[in-house]
Amino acid sequence: MDGKHVVAGVYCAAATPLQANGDPDLALFADHCRHLIDQGCHGIALLGTTxxxxxFSQNERRAILESALAAGIAPDRLMPGTGVxxxxxxxxxxRHALSLGVTKVVMLPPFxxxxxxDEGLYAAYSQIIEKTGDDRLKVILYHIPQVSGIPLSMPLVKRLAAAFPGTVVGIKDSAGDLANMQAIVKELPHFSVLAGADPLLLPLLQSGGAGCITATSNLVANSLRFIFDHVWDAERAAEIEAAQARINAYRTLSNAYVQIPTVKAMIALRTGEEAWFRTxxxxLPLNESERADLAAKFAALP
Amino acid sequence: MDGKHVVAGVYCAAATPLQANGDPDLALFADHCRHLIDQGCHGIALLGTTxxxxxFSQNERRAILESALAAGIAPDRLMPGTGVxxxxxxxxxxRHALSLGVTKVVMLPPFxxxxxxDEGLYAAYSQIIEKTGDDRLKVILYHIPQVSGIPLSMPLVKRLAAAFPGTVVGIKDSAGDLANMQAIVKELPHFSVLAGADPLLLPLLQSGGAGCITATSNLVANSLRFIFDHVWDAERAAEIEAAQARINAYRTLSNAYVQIPTVKAMIALRTGEEAWFRTxxxxLPLNESERADLAAKFAALP
Incomplete structure (x- = not known):
């Protein structure tokens, strides 16, 4: 994507709509994936925390990935979470992802x-890679200690990158600490450091990072893509600032209530599809008063 | 077991031996289950944290439970963990457990x-119970916030017990706070409060608790059973004290290194089976120097 990193660009941590019976709504999910690509996402990091x-069960996860492919999204634009x-x-x-030609995955440690x-986490990742046994595999490590409980330390990341060159190619850093991301970039310049938080895309790119995988890109992928494309263009500084302000406004509103249900509710408000309100x-989905409050604030977003 | 609780007694949080290739060693596990019953366990809480x-995969979990039944352990003495x-x-x-006649399970919340x-956890547990759809089911809630990240609050426990009488029948409290266990007993006298920590069996029983599910019972089930049987027998006070001292000595040693590998290593030292060293x-298994140190201290235990 940027000539330097194996994985680079704006990836959406895609949310998953649900039918009234609680099953994934695969048709709406496919629509959403196409919309995200239309909005400028380089790829879709489906089946993550968001x-x-x-x-979802193993079988549901398989069906969700297959529905994105059936929707016409190219395998190399899909990057599912596979770490359980x-x-x-x-x-x-x-292996299921690879069997479909999807070679890039975001991988939580056993959580x-x-x-x-670190020795135990190294053992876990190396066993997974060896048992998967496919040279096409590209792993993005997933550092989200505030949810998983498992920080991925710099020594562990360096050791995995060195032991599995061409396979362990990057990290999604969702801990929100720009200094940590910058430190990984400095140690491993060709490693794909992807920010999990939208406001960090610009400073991370300016520091040599590879891009982002964020929840807010469900809503404002076009603004994130604008920043990615024009980060080095001094004449666009005002437009970049405006794009970042729009992203931040969506992100701030998505934290008005519990984030994942709120992001989904904002997709519901955009699409009019009830399936997006469900979790x-x-x-839990937002309640009626939260929905009403969110709807009013959503309508006022830039 | 004690006439007051649906689930009462000494349950072992059974460890799982592994073959050299990492698969569960079902034959040795079956031997261990028979040994635990011989040692006085009322039942075996297999497939828990220990x-x-x-x-393990879903299929491996099924095979482990089936191996215990094939070993001749009665279904009503088995209480597998089923919460993922x-x-x-x-x-x-x-449902798999129920299909085998195993009606009691220990259930983690989605973790x-x-x-x-609490509303989200209530929704999760009630959906699980309703979708399982089997009146025979007896659920022991699993409170182990230091691992799962999910505390089960008193209001949640009371609400579940009230909503599903005869189904949500108890709690395994592994947080180590005796006051919390006593508070649950006080609020819900017929609810089976089971201590997750061996030193708390005696004071919990004295407070009206139902028993324990512990890791050290892999090693000293007979002493735990002695305490359970004689808790109200003043003439046995000295023997109870000796039993508790023995239990505490094993437990202390099991915390010399990471607990689960250490408990397994102590079973390996008892049985001479290498499969018990594996994790x-x-x-990770204990390293050579840890094994040597543990072996020396294990030989000196009462």
């Missing part, structure tokens, strides 16, 4: 136990 | 997201 991946608590299931999901050692337990 | 359940991150898979594992609301990543 996508409620870990609330049990290594055999992570391997199975990763049930916490306080585990899988333990996440 | 059992590394969440490091995705509700459809929790339902599938719970990927944290900071979720699933991200947990």
């Amino acid at each position: 996508g409620e991946a870990n609330s 608590a049990a290594i055999p299931e992570t391997v199975a999901l990763t 049930y136990y916490n306080g585990v050692s 899988r337990a333990p996440l | 059992g590394e359940a969440n490091s 991150a995705a509700i459809p898979e929790t339902v599938a594992l719970t 990927y997201y944290n900071g979720v609301s 699933r990543a991200p947990l």
Whole structure:
């Protein structure tokens, strides 16, 4: 994408709409994937935290990925989450993606136990890669300690990148600490450091980062793409600033209530589709008063 | 068991041995289950945190439960963990247990997201119970916030017990706070409060609790059973004290290194079976020097 990184660009941490019975709404999900590409996303990081991946069964996850392909999204634009608590299931999901020609995945470490050692996490990732056994595989490590409970330390990241060159190619850093992302870029200049938080896309790109995987890109992918495309264009500074202000306004509103249900509700407000208001337990949809409040504020966004 | 609680007694949070290739060693696991019953366990709470359940695939979990039944353990003495991150898979594992006549399960809440609301956890548990759709089901809630990230609050526990009488029948409290367990007993006298920590069995029983589900019972089930049987027998006070001292000595040693691999290593030292030294990543087995140190200290235990 940028000639320097294996994975670069604006990736959407796509949310997942649900039917009234709680099943994923695959037709609406396919529509959403096409919309995200139309809006300028380089790719779709489906089945992540925002996508409620870990609330879906293995079979549901497979069906969700297959629906994106059936919608005509090219395999190389899809980057599903495949990391679960049990290594055999992570391997199975990763091999399923590869069997469809989808070679890039975002991989959580096994996330049930916490306080585990770097040595244990290294063992987990290396076993997964070896058991998957496919040279096409490109792994984006997933650092989201505030949810997973598992920080991925700099020594671990460096060790995995060195042990699996061409396979462990990047990291999604959702901890929100720009300094950590910059430090990884400095240590591993060709490693794809992808920001998990929208306001960090611009400063991370300016520091040599590769792009972003964010929740707000469900709503403002075009503004994120504008920043990505024009980051080095001094004449566009005012437009970049305006794009960033728009992104930040959406992001701020998405944190008015619990973030994932709120992002989904904002997609519902854009599309008029009730399926986007729904969530899988333990996440709950916004209640009526939250919906009304959000709708009023959403209508006033830039 | 005690005439007051649906589930009462000494349950072992059974560990799971592994073959050299990492697969569960079902034959040794069956031996261990028979040994635990011989040692006085009322039942076996297999596939919990100590059992590394969440490091096994759904199919491996099924095979582990089936191996215990094939070993001749009565279904009503087995209490597998069935709670995983995705509700459809929790339902599938719970239904599998029921299909084998195993009606009691220990159920984690969906554990990927944290900071979720009591309302969201209530929705999760009630959906699981309703979708399982089997009146025989007896659920022990699993409160282990230091691992799962999800505390089960008193209002949530009371609400679930009231909404599903005869189904939500107890709680495994692994947070180690005796006052919390006593408070639940006081609020819900017929609810089975089971201590997750061995030193708390005696004071919890004295407070009206139902028993325990502990890791150290892999090693000293007979002493725990002695305490359970004689808790109200003043003439046995010295023997109870000795039993508790023995339990505490094993428990203290099991915390010399990371607990689960250490408990497994202690079973390995008892049985001479290398399979018990092994763990699933991200947990790692003890290294050589830890093994040597542990062996020396293990030999000196009462």
